[in-house]
Amino acid sequence: MGGHHKLTASTVPADQVELAKGSMWRKLPGIGLVLALAGLGGAFGIHSGNTKALHDAEAQFEAVRGEVLTAAGAEGAKQIEAAEKHFEEAQAHLEELKKNQAEIAGRREGAVAAVKGSPTPENKRHFTEVQQEFSDTTLAIVKARKALSHAVEGKEHAEEAVAQSVAPELAEKYEEAHKAELLAHNDVQQFWYSYLTAFMFFLSLGLGGLFFVIVQHLVRAGWSIVVRRIAENVAITLPAVCILGIPFLTHDVAHYLFHWTHSVAVEADQMLAWKQAYLNPEFFNIRMIAFMLIWSGLAYFFYSNSVASDTAPQAEVEKRFHRMRYMSAPALFLFALSATFGVFDLLMSLDPHWFSTMFGVYFFAGSAVTIHALLALLVLAFHQSGYLREVINIEHYHDLGKLMFGFTVFWTYIGFSQYFLIWYANIPEETMWFAYRIKDDFLALSVLLCLGRFAVPFFYLLRRPVKRNPMLLAVGAVIIVFMQFVDHYWLVQPVLAHHFAAESGSHHMELVVGAFDYLTLLGIGGVFIAAFGYATGRSCLIPRKDPRLTESLQFENF
């Protein structure tokens, strides 16, 4: 009946869905590994040079500092000693108050128990007194933290004052050594910020793939079966990418990235001290390991069951598809929670003072729009290399395009709401996160984000013919994937630029896309490509025994 003949599950030509021996796709693991080695090797190479330079700069600064102290004589030493002593006292005072508070808390428990046991006026009065004592100590602790923070500044000021009191030449030398140390430190930090940016970008691709696969099972989608294996292969990059997250668990790296790992800074900051119960290295590591296991485990579950079904006997195929469908709802639940708290840790806590209940959704929205764009690009690449041509057609591109469009609007909705509510209420502790993202050089980046993530793809993808032309659609997809990287750059890098602008005293935030940004992108991208290529080479390009494959092959938009 009708015009063209349509494929069914049993008439799919094998050469369309099975990679030939010499196919370029089979070279991807090798290419990926080369890229990974080149990128990460290069980046780590420069980084180890920088680390050494930092040690040298530190040593140099120490040496100059020694000279300055000698030159400043007893008067200078006294000044510094006084500041040092002041700092130690502030620390000791805080410690003592904390110990007092713990002791009072113990007594308060006793007082509560006493009131509960026999609510005599005397017991009640005793409780009120203890409670008052507790409140006073709490307030004293808040003040002691402030004092500690002043003492830290006092130490720095004392040194600067001493350095200015010596001969002008020496003072200048001190200034230079100090600056050199700051710069060297920034270089080392910059490496890890670039690394985190690239890591989060590729992690978000893998998580997007995982989300796509889970949702197709959950809603029993028919149209998407032919692209699902590609998404499964994207998702199975998660274990490989997660391994690259291990450095974040180490003390040094966390120190360069996360301000809340600095114990003195935490002690001297009431807010950070409050969050210490959650934001502390041990708990952070436990959470990270849990998230990485969840992501890798879920990806492996869907990948392995789907791939195993390709060659399994019919009864087992059904069992495996049952299993995946059964698990999809709990998997979505796990995915939502782990992704939310994962990005709270990896992205939101970069600026530990800031918070937004919407942040998890913001990350999710970006990943969701990007996975559909990435799938469209990968399908096009398969088509260009002669695969899947009769299997995936214009109808599937059209649906991917519609979802790219829809999630673009969703991302905008989430991003705008988050910005708008914070802007409108104008509470300093929330507003500052955006304030330094629209400062100096970063204003242009923020504008790019609005245009490139909303205005351009929205108007571009609005029309039907664009979504039904693979080449035109691919242009939109490239913009979306690129903007996903820009978004993560925008989330991560201003934190360092802002910090450095304050530390260096220039107060001008510079946006410099440097070697580290390219190299880490290349390197982690290489790992991603290698993992994707390896998975792609291992199995059929479509889940060929999916019970709804025919429906997907014959699907048409009306």
Next chain:
Amino acid sequence: MAVAADKLDPLSGRKDLVEGHPTFHDVTEAVCAPIESPSWRWWVAFLMSLSVLGILGIALAYLFYEGVGIWGLNNPVDWGYAIVNFVFWVGIGHAGTLISAVLFLFRQKWRTSINRASEAMTIFAVICALMFPLVHTGRPWLAAYWLLPLPNQMDIWPNFRSPLLWDVFAVSTYFTVSLLFWYVGLIPDLATMRDRAKTKTRRIAYGIFSLGWRGSNRHWQHYEKAYLILAGLATPLVLSVHTIVSFDFAVSQLPGWHTTIFPPYFVAGAIFSGFAMVLTLMLPLRSWFGLKHIITVKHLENMAKVILLTGTLVGYAYAMEFFIAWYSGNPYESYAFANRLFGDYWWAYWTMVSCNVLSPQVFWFKKARRSVLVLFIVSIFVNIGMWFERFVITVTSLHHDFLPSSWDYYSPTIWDAATLLGSFGLFFTLFCLFVRYLPSIAIAEVKSVMPEADPHHGDDHE
């Protein structure tokens, strides 16, 4: 029933959406029967609704005579039942357009059995909602003047920077588009009613509103195009209305109100409550009007899944609010949430959580999703829980604000309760009139998803 042997789905197959293999004509007959020969049950439901509507009349008459002093508002809690009821009804009004527009774009064919009645429900719920901004001043003839940007000799304009004003635009736009969408969908069915009419009045009435529909190919082509465009336009409105409503709270600096997740959280909650109300209405409807083969258990199960999903999303939002209230380190924010859990209104909070987050969790089990009784009970729970959610948000944040000396306890008066109850009277009266005079299932759309609509139906080759 050809259910068991369906190989397409490993679990339950792509079943026929209408059960029992009826013909197209059978479907028309089934849907038109309640209109052409109403049962006594309709009269019972209608008269009961009408008497509750009477309570609204009395409550409003006294309100307009006396003023808002008859309500329980006090100094810190100057937003009470009126806003709670407004948000509650706007929320209910979300499922209709979600079902008709969003599910349409997602090719969810099962929507065809429930979209008509849900859209009607949406319109009536929005009417109930719109009533509250109008009457909450106690002087509705002035409220219209204040709410709308009408030119006046004093050159005084509403505050365009206030989300309360955006609400006026958002909700009225939503109402207009929902009405239009509903009406466009009704046209082919109105023509069916016209063609079946046995009295002159009916023929003229249905005739006027069916706009000369003859079911020609050209008509259908335009109709499908218009429907798709309206669906595209209505979809962002599903999100925007409750987003703006959430702004009423979230743009402020009040602990418990100012939080960035409010927009999607309100939207999820609105869809959640809307679907619950759809179930509350559909379960009796399908049984009393003999439509169980068109609104099947499969349809109910799908709605249960949407309720489970959106209820869990609402739970996610509650969890985020709590976590960040602590994580922010803001003592006022932490206090606001501790106060919700253990303060004066703890009972309202725990009612909300039990109804909204815990009760839908039974839908993890297929048995529960397919049990009419469980569905009905949970739908009532969700209706209650979602009303309490708005109560908790509004009242707990207001009654203990920054300054302990201004704290107070809010309790509604009998007139608050009468207005709330009366709004249900208005809602159910309108709904009863709808099912009495209009086809409560989209006849033409249901036919389009039946196997007979497939051009290859009956070809037995291949």
